[in-house]
Amino acid sequence: MLTEVTAVRYATPLREGGSLPGLVEAVDDQGTYAAYVMKFTGAGQGRKTLVAEVICGQLARALGLRVPRLTAIRLDPVIGLGEPDQQVQELLKASGGLNLGMDFLSGALGFDPLAYPIDPAEAGRVVWFDALINNVDRSWRNPNMLVEHGDLWLIDHGASMIWHHNWRTAETAAAKPYDASDHALAPFRPEVAAAAAELAPLVTEEILASAAADVPDEWLVDEPGFEDPDAVRRAYVAALLPRAKTIHERIQLPEPQRKGATQ
Template sequence: MIENGPQLRTVNVIRYVTPLREGGSLPAIAEADDDFLYVLKFRGAGQGVKALIAEIIGGEIARALGLRIPEIVFANLDEMFGMTEPDEEIQDLLKASTGLNLAMHYLSGAITFDAQVTTVDSKLASQIVWLDCLLTNVDRTARNTNMLMWHKELWLIDHGASLYFHHSWTNWEEQAKRPFIQVKDHVLLKQASDLEAVDEAFSKILTDDLIHSICSLIPDDWLLRDAPFETAEEHRQAYAKFLISRISVSEVFVKDAQNARTSLI
């Protein structure tokens, strides 16, 4: 692990403010004991801790690459929250999420990115496309961009749909070396004309040590026994191996993205 590598703060949730019902996993705006508002992602929701793991890995890799990501924190949820919530659906979610969850700083006043309104330059577009190819992130389409404009700057949010291989771990070592065919639907693909230059720069930044450091952030509690892994550490190391392997053959997904872009322009 590299010195002064990425670290996540831990906060305690003190007030459930409102659900964000546009999210399939029913995230919420909540207040923490540091007086900040957060978008709270629950371990008891749909994809459970796997979505939270993808959120940590995707978000912290993006941050390491210099992209704008709201601060990610661990968020402790007390069991009392589930006892006082009148909405039964939310009550069940809160009860199932007692303990350590994940949250991102709430960007108050931010608006959803609209490709028809805001033009992204080729370098930034290429950086985001490269990131999503690495992470196999299927959720950055025109229908759901998962990007926000805040103070006239572009911010990336919600990487929970990344690393979709980990829902089964079938042939994961082989999948690491495959192109990302869903890139054809990426909202910024048409503007991504600098993929080769970005590939060269980003591959140098994402060293093996940095990848291991980011994966070390995943709590043992979230890495429960999950076939084919017997220990949390073996499970954690598999994420690192997947990413390191994928970066080593990044020209595969870069070439595929370039081909998909050519068909668009």
């Protein structure tokens, strides 16, 4: 399960994200304070965005990709009473209970493909992973990647696994190809076949179940068509497990960009 901390102060909104994440200060049960980027259950995209963040983020970490450590943050809505921004105040009031936090990389910069070239092997691993989770939000317009001390970090996976918005079509949706023509790393000749050979065998039922187990029950209750949170977790495993075996065969990259990175 995710480590749980308690929010004590809302510092500032991070308006780059559509769900209006915020920088908060929180304390753990040892009395240690730290800053987190917090995403809210009361945001417009709802709790499924947070479910996707947890499953995809924990899976990425299990595969050796860099994703900031995830945490469950308990929020008392009273924190929002003193906020001068009405939008932020309403968001905090609507997000009582458990929300999602991730370590704040204070020295990180947004990924710039002109300033930070990526080798084809690393590009391949990221593109393959995004294909696995059907991440539609890693384009050159919005890379959702950070660079800290020369290392590439992946963030913002809430727009992944879009099939969980309509479970009746999940099997069909999960079998579809992945269009990577607009992917931020497409110009770097991603070696997706090599990535698949390396990573696909690691995507086991056990690893997927472990990632799904980190989703708090309260984000999974009352899901239509499922009897309990564990049944929902099994549905995520069932969608991702077969996809890992063959998705590299269905990644669509633009032919010109396979021949060389854009300078």
